[in-house]
Amino acid sequence: MTTSQSKAPAPEVKDCPVCKGTGEVSRTVRVGRRHRPVGQQTGLCLNCLGSGQAPD
Incomplete structure (x- = not known):
């Protein structure tokens, strides 16, 4: 006798x-007296802590 296991659908993950x-x-890096932009610096997303998934 075989039993079939039904799996619950996985919750949809949102970005x-x-x-x-x-x-x-990314944040703009500014330098100098007139605070001119020179580039961008990347960092960890504090909203999702780097996971990329929307927090609940």
Whole structure:
């Protein structure tokens, strides 16, 4: 006799709205007296803590 196991559907995972699912966010780096932008620095997304998934 065989039994079939029915699995519950996996919950749909949504991307984090802040980092768009990448887990990283970019900030403009400014230097000098006039604070001119020279580039961007990436860091960990504090909304999802780098997982890329929307927090509950």
